[in-house]
Amino acid sequence: MTDLRHRFNAFVKLGSFFKEYCKYAKNKIQIDDNQHAWFVKFDEILILAGHHNGWFTPENILFSIESWAELLTPSELESWLSKYDLGKSRPKTVALIMAGNIPLVGFHDFVSAVITGNRVLVKLSSNDKILLPFIAQYLIELEPLLKDQITFAEGRLDDFDAVIATGSDNTSRYFEHYFGKKPNIIRRNRNSVAILSGDETNDELMALGEDIFRYYGLGCRSVSKLFVPQNYNFEVLFKALYPFNTIIEQKKYANNYDYNKAVYLMSLYKILENGFLMLKEDKNYASPIATLFYEFYESPEELKIRLTNEKDRIQCMVANGFMADEVPFGQTQKPTLTDYADNIDTVDFLLKT
Template identity: 45%
Template sequence: MTQKQRIDAFVALGKVLTTDQEKVDNILRQASVKNPWYTMENTKKQLQALSSNLTSEKLTPWVASYPIVQTDQTVGLILAGNIPLVGFHDILCVLIVGFRAQIKLSSDDAGLTAFVLHELIDIEPAFAEKIQIVDRLQQYDLIIATGSDNSSRYFNYYFGKKPHIIRKNRNSLAILTGTESPEQLKALGSDIFDYFGLGCRSVSKLFIPRGYNFNLFFEAIEYFSPIKTHYKYVNNYDYNKSIYLINGDKHLDNGFLLLKEDKRFASPLATVFYEEYEQLPQLVAQLETQADKIQCIVTEATIETSIPTFSLGGSQCPSLTDYADGVDVLEFLSEKK
């Protein structure tokens, strides 16, 4: 395949995923039964976000700055399953530059990745010899693995001798100034509640100016209150609320989200930690020292930082160049061809 053929195939895939509603909806219904976190609404939202990048206007310039790869090398991919199709970008990177992909799916995947790859092969049959879904990785040349801090130690032990990208836990943060409009705070709700807060781009921590009025925040996110009808989410909400009440931990509660003052970045599900700050420049400087723990920041403030930053509501729609953990996968692959 030429690079143009690969690009054209992914462009066609993007159209299938957003136009063939009967076929797609049938798969999404099955996935929502296998994994209740993969609701129809969330999975459709993910498909729309992925497909928005699968255009010739975006794919062509994205790959143009990297050398054309002619290789028979195989990249072993260990994918996460915390949100629907979370590993698609890695698969796209590997295939679009000409590598083979040997894929170990998460047990939570619910058949979504296999469905998408089947559609890709239907569009361009030459991909059949480039894609292999396996239970155990074998005979690979490079590794891209995504998991927790614990699993990363396992990955390093078993795969560290091969060229690799191994990702750990990261969290996303919001910085508020107190001047945000109700519309902007409502947009922040998407950063918090999309995919039930299970993604590394989900905001798990708020930084607020001292004396911040949380009533403004709670009023703006009331739009997301239907999330409490999802039984797995509300089970987590009820559990964390009971723990805070039993322990006498000070917290705020609007009926579907708990806010707790805490210096940690990673909060339990249905909970967002918060921390007050005095001066914005000092806060940004402090966060810069912990950049390896942060996936992205959302804010309406103008800040200077190396950490990927988005407007409120923008964390869950990364572009092709918004690489997880800030590691350029195409550059990594180009160097290892």
């Protein structure tokens, strides 16, 4: 079993690898021969991941990798881990059941479990089976002793001490049935919302576009619903979001846009649309691809009470000066190491289990 220093250094080196690879992928910079071999492999992995899952475009995979490069640094890791007494860690086998909606969506669980000295038994989603095994291979190249800590499982999971499972409301019932007797974190459906006042700047609304369109809106941190005041001017929003219009060139997104638009029109639903995004008034949080739900509010105080009461359904609340735990415009897809999914401290769970 590796000690903390070796695990820490391995993830720092992985962060450097991510950073240099992103520079290479964007600019094809000159690199040494050993790195070049791994970069060429990573090129192939990006292509393979895209073939396996059409939503995993090179741009979105690179965005995810670059975001992790900013987090896997000595200062970020030290700041994160300094909050815990890692001496209390008792190595255990943790089953990680991954979602596959966006690239590396379960990577935070993986880092948390491995860096705290646990063995991980990873069950990958059928939608994301390519990226993490490659990254694990590189980590083991950096620190061979990590080989004993990382296992990828096919089929039934056996011989584990705790489980972290991410899925939908439907799969959570399955997880609770099979894993309920083990220490667990079981995550369900969540969505993100934005609260607009009508006084947002054009820059803020453009930044909101990143929250809406990044990963094609497939992540739980993607804004799927707006709360807007009565008589809100949607033309201002559409104008600010126009720079994202090229998203409609992605075939899978365009197919969803056309299909959902046809359903709405045949059902005589009233929608607003601009050729690449539809707005539909709806009380639900989870909107289909290429659609953003919205709801009018009259009283900001009543809306605050409602959102507080329904916080278990919400991952992020985007606003400017509306609530204490809000996320700034454009930042939902840039979580820090302490932004735990569903606000459940994964490291604390691992140390206490």
